[in-house]
Amino acid sequence: MLNDAYSADTFRTHAHQLVDLLSDYLQQTENRQLEKVIPYQSPDDSLAYWNDDFAQGPGDVDDFFRKVIKQSTHLHHPRYMGHQVCPPLPIAAMAGLLTGLLNNGMAVYEMGLVSNPLERIVSELLARRIGFDEKSSGLLTSGGTLANLTALLAARAAKAPGDVWQHGSQERLAVMVSAEAHYCIDRSARIMGFGEGGIIKIPVNAQFQMRTDLLEQYYQQATATGLTVIAVIASASSTSTGAYDNLEAVADFCDKHSLWLHIDGAHGGGVVFSDTYRHLVKGMDRANSVVIDWHKMLMTPALATSLIFRRNEDSFRTFHQQAQYLWASSSEDWFNSGKRTFECTKLMMSVKIYAILKAYGEAIFTENVDRLYDLARQFADRIRQHPQLQLAVSPQSNIVCFRYSNSASADLNQANSQIRQELLQEGRFYIVQTTLHGEVYLRVSLMNPLTTLDDLDDLLGAILAIVPVPRA
Ligand SMILES: Cc1ncc(COP(=O)(O)O)c(C=O)c1O
Incomplete structure (x- = not known):
């Protein structure tokens, strides 16, 4: 068989x-x-259908593919x-078939001979589009949710007092974010042990943008209650209404208090490719980290997300661990993808993005x-x-x-x-x-x-x- x-x-x-x-x-x-x-049917009806199909045992896979298409x-x-x-571009879906078969898992250079260099090229392209200089660098990871968590881990490494990675947190850490931000920010902060009190939600204005005029007041209240704020997360754009926060105003505030500025551009960050709409992300080049999903506005099959750091060294702060069976040294090499991502084995996302660039620019x-x-x-x-x-x-x-x-x-x-x-x-x-x-x-x-x-x-x-x- x-x-x-x-x-x-x-x-x-x-x-x-x-x-x-x-x-x-x-x-x-x-x-x-x-x-x-x-072709909507209730979850229970769908389960019953597939249970019935499964009960028939192995059979015609072409027929199975047809059913999957029909019911999706x-x-x-x-x-x-x-x-x-x-809807992914067919050329990128074809790259999906190619990479699915090659299955070069990427964590180390030898298992990503093509996808690691392409990941660097694609990241540098996006970094230039954001307006970052050659000191920046980036990586691809499986989705905006994971990318936002990774960025907040880097923020903690850079801004929290002490070495949290090594000794755990001695402080009550907090982040500030618009009340309209995607739920994954809230979830990430909870995963990092900040608790509900460590997620300071800033109300929005009539356009559903973060009220940047309230940042100072909320910051002072937080510090007065003993919280150590490490970062502000701006949305570009928010999920519900697609509103862009005022990035310049948030960047000014972060500069004033030496906070990490992270921009969640999972949805709307793609405007960096548009002369008409890039004004919406004015100030993005002042961020410490930016997330942009390729599988949202940029026609790539899910999941494929860029996390771009203004400073290359920040991208190595997040997970500094030894793994002798994978890499011999803890040096900051760009070509061993696993050093900078939560994932070990990782999809060859860069090939799908690069295929689009190759075909159409x-x-x-x-x-x-x-x-x-x-x-x-x-x-x-x-x-x-x-x-x-x-x-x-x-x-x-x-x-x-x-x-x-x-x-x-x-x-x-x-x-x-x-x-x-x-x-x-x-x-x-x-x-x-x-x-x-x-x-x-x-x-x-x-x-x-x-x-x-x-x-x-x-x-x-x-x-x-x-x-x-x-x-x-
Ligand atoms: C602003 C924003 N951030 C993050 C996410 C989560 O991204 P993903 O679904 O790629 O994990 C979304 C998803 O819609 C989003 O709109």
């Missing part, structure tokens, strides 16, 4: 079939021939506008960011014009939050939740919802550059068809 399972001929047969299947799939989704974006959420469908995960990132951000602004105009719809805030990124708002409706939260639920059941569009100031809003993340204004008009039509418009 093993010989056959590994044989080149077996691979060739199945792989050709899979490529044909995926090509047909792409054609159907992109041309909107596939009626549903999301279709990110390449132009009416996919749900969570912030991109950086211009494709520019085009994608510009198109999606432009479209969000056009969509917001449509919503503004509609008397029964209310925009939460003018979009800064490609995330648009709005709600059905008709004074005749008794419970708008219930009405909007119902709209979202019915859209999910229908499956012709995929959008999500969020809660802002205690109110339920519909939330659209424009992730697919093939989405058009006509698709969005149809979405508004579908929404208004769910909630009957009261007659005058």
Whole structure:
């Protein structure tokens, strides 16, 4: 069995079939021939389906692939506008197949002969785009969540009194972050033992940006209660509404108190590729560390996240450990990926990103960011014009939050939740919802550059068809 399972001929047969299947799939989704974006069924029904499939034992794997495609959420469908995960470029998905088969695990140079140098090239490209100089460096890691945790560990190593890595924390450490930041910041701080009191949440203004005018007051209150603040985390952009914090103001504050500035640009950091929108991250080059997800705005299959440090030496502060079986010395070499990442074995992410650059150059990132951000602004105009719809805030990124708002409706939260639920059941569009100031809003993340204004008009039509418009 093993010989056959590994044989080149077996691979060739199945792989050709899979490529044909995926090509047909792409054609159907992109041309909107596939009626549903999301073939939603309840978790229990889905489990029952797969239990039944599993009970049949080994069988036709091509048939299994077909079922997986059929039952998945279709990110390449132009009416996919749900969570912030991109429809990956086919060329990058192909690199996924290539790297899946090669499986060079990366922790040490010898297991990442190609992916370690490519990781350096890709990191340096992003560092230049951010505006960092040649003293910077970066790494790739599996997702924004892990990258943010890694950055905060570096912040602790740089700013906490004593050597926490060696002796544990003697102080009550804390970070300051906008109340709208992604939950992974809160989670990271708790993992690091800061507890709830060590996560100082700064309220936001009407645009859902951190109230930088409150930073000083919150800092003084924290220090007065015995906390040692080590870092401020700015969002670029936030998750719910896509709001960009004022990075210059946060950087000024960090300079004043010698705090670490970390910027979570997991979603919106991709604007560094856009001449039109890079003003949104003015001041990013003053950060100590920046996170940018390639699998959000930059068309790479998940997961692939860059963590870029303004100073190379900071990237080695995080995990200084000896592992004799992996590397002989503890020197700061760039080519042994495992010295700087939480992961030991790691996906060959850089190959996927590099494949995009090889095929299209950086211009494709520019085009994608510009198109999606432009479209969000056009969509917001449509919503503004509609008397029964209310925009939460003018979009800064490609995330648009709005709600059905008709004074005749008794419970708008219930009405909007119902709209979202019915859209999910229908499956012709995929959008999500969020809660802002205690109110339920519909939330659209424009992730697919093939989405058009006509698709969005149809979405508004579908929404208004769910909630009957009261007659005058
Ligand atoms: C601002 C922000 N930070 C971090 C994350 C987490 O990133 P990941 O899903 O890559 O772990 C997200 C995810 O949506 C995000 O929007």
